[in-house]
Amino acid sequence: MPYTLTTPLFYVNDKPHLGSTYTTIACDALARFNRYQGHDVIFITGVDEHGQKIERSAEAKNISPQQHCDEVSQVYQELWANWSMSHDRFVRTSSEIHTNIVNSFFDRINDSGDIYMGRQQGWYCIGCEEYKDVDPNLKEHKCELHQKVLEWKDEENLFFRLSRFQTQIESLINREDFIFPESRRNEIKNFVKQGLRDFSISRVNLKWGIPVPGYSEHTFYVWFDALVGYLTALFLSHTSTSLDNLGKLGWPASVHMVGKDILRFHAVYWPAMLLSAGLPIPNKLFGHGFLTREGQKMGKSLGNIIDPAELISTYGSDPIRWYLLRDIKFGSDGDFQKERLVNIVNNDLANIIGNLLNRTLSMSRKWFDNGIPLINISNIKSHILASVAEESIKSAITNYSKISFHEAAESILNLASASNIYLNESQPWKVIRTDDIQKVSEDIYCVLESTRIIGILLAPIVPELSSKIMQQLSYQFNNSNWTLDLNWGLLVPGNKLPEPQPILNKLD
Numbered sequence: 001m002p003y004t005l006t007t008p009l010f011y012v013n014d015k016p017h018l019g020s021t022y023t024t025i026a027c028d029a030l031a032r033f034n035r036y037q038g039h040d041v042i043f044i045t046g047v048d049e050h051g052q053k054i055e056r057s058a059e060a061k062n063i064s065p066q067q068h069c070d071e072v073s074q075v076y077q078e079l080w081a082n083w084s085m086s087h088d089r090f091v092r093t094s095s096e097i098h099t100n101i102v103n104s105f106f107d108r109i110n111d112s113g114d115i116y117m118g119r120q121q122g123w124y125c126i127g128c129e130e131y132k133d134v135d136p137n138l139k140e141h142k143c144e145l146h147q148k149v150l151e152w153k154d155e156e157n158l159f160f161r162l163s164r165f166q167t168q169i170e171s172l173i174n175r176e177d178f179i180f181p182e183s184r185r186n187e188i189k190n191f192v193k194q195g196l197r198d199f200s201i202s203r204v205n206l207k208w209g210i211p212v213p214g215y216s217e218h219t220f221y222v223w224f225d226a227l228v229g230y231l232t233a234l235f236l237s238h239t240s241t242s243l244d245n246l247g248k249l250g251w252p253a254s255v256h257m258v259g260k261d262i263l264r265f266h267a268v269y270w271p272a273m274l275l276s277a278g279l280p281i282p283n284k285l286f287g288h289g290f291l292t293r294e295g296q297k298m299g300k301s302l303g304n305i306i307d308p309a310e311l312i313s314t315y316g317s318d319p320i321r322w323y324l325l326r327d328i329k330f331g332s333d334g335d336f337q338k339e340r341l342v343n344i345v346n347n348d349l350a351n352i353i354g355n356l357l358n359r360t361l362s363m364s365r366k367w368f369d370n371g372i373p374l375i376n377i378s379n380i381k382s383h384i385l386a387s388v389a390e391e392s393i394k395s396a397i398t399n400y401s402k403i404s405f406h407e408a409a410e411s412i413l414n415l416a417s418a419s420n421i422y423l424n425e426s427q428p429w430k431v432i433r434t435d436d437i438q439k440v441s442e443d444i445y446c447v448l449e450s451t452r453i454i455g456i457l458l459a460p461i462v463p464e465l466s467s468k469i470m471q472q473l474s475y476q477f478n479n480s481n482w483t484l485d486l487n488w489g490l491l492v493p494g495n496k497l498p499e500p501q502p503i504l505n506k507l508d
């Protein structure tokens, strides 16, 4: 059974910012971790290209929406490549195949009797592409997220009978294994408790959308079309477009990873749409927090964004990946601070891990003929560091599985700190003078082994750094399945070690 993992499909109204990159970095780490667990991962990402927001962005540039989308989608794809994202699919909702899938999907819910024509009136946020509830006592209505004035709309739209799914959605969101983290589950429960209202799934007066079959004036509401994009992604590079085949292609999704602002669409609207279409619902949703700057959500509309392309060229991708996933509790908001990034990266990766590797490699090379000490592997099976490593491996795997990256990072750092302490206390530089070569050999071998384990456990978060550690240790990382790589005692005694190089230059 494949492990299908999705990022949200990003709006292409503008180029990506660090907030949008954050979700993809997290998904990438989760995808890599699951591959190492031996799962057949389908990691989906892509762009959401329709709707008023994008139509207006194209207008402002005086180009066609399609040309605008082509340009911005390209920027996303290049950026993801620069960040070494390991996605398997990149879906675009302006593609022809997507139109076909959306139409088949619509046919199914129409056949279920869940579509009707109605009138939609209300205050609309173009940033969110969503109607908002407002305080009728106020003169002007603003979107809290985008700080933009809402627009009044009054249109004839097609509606989806969401209200019919009240009981099913309630029991779904009450499940303890559906919405994570728990705090977000409660937010959704409160929303659903108020009673689900039918929502409009088409727009009139909007050209830049997929035409609704049989309703020439209407195009699909961008959220309706975008959610179906997850299904389209599974059909890319397949000849069939029949929704009946979804089960064979990797549906339902194992995890939809989304920001907290769009959790409701995924936890309520999307499952109801799928139920209506007679398709399985996703297994799990994870609603992460926002990256903020001075407490405010980082966003294009607020103009407080950090350009990920600029950031990567200053610091490189691994340091930023590390900072974001190690420092911010995944699920909560986190304030992005450059000074903190520099301190965390220098301390963890350069000082704790980098120095551990560097000094052990130097000792090993100096005392053991430029190589790994010649030891008898059976002698080091019960070394104290073997049990510390075992604990770290267990807790790192548990934490990665829980999608708790900051705790996984801590589990790894614990092994590095324990190894540093072990070196300081066992003082091999003194013991080497006493002729107890066997003890020094075994100690040095075990610290090298610890750094190998550290390097492997780091691979989902900082893949480039991890492979540098492997090179330094002359270890051929199996890379496909951790169960082989995480055994204790795999470094080959006597193998030559290259001259130590810093795995990371300290950041300024």
Ligand code: MSP
Pocket: 007, 008, 009, 010, 011, 018, 019, 020, 022, 023, 048, 226, 227, 228, 229, 257, 258, 259, 260, 261, 262, 289, 290, 291, 292, 297, 298, 299
């Ligand atoms: N197009 C919709 C998603 C459709 S999914 C079928 C959308 N796009 S978005 O580009 O506005 O946002 C994409 C993701 O980026 C969302 O999960 C959103 O929460 C996330 N982020 C945008 N700004 C963010 C931060 N400042 N911090 C963290 N994530 C943020 O919504």
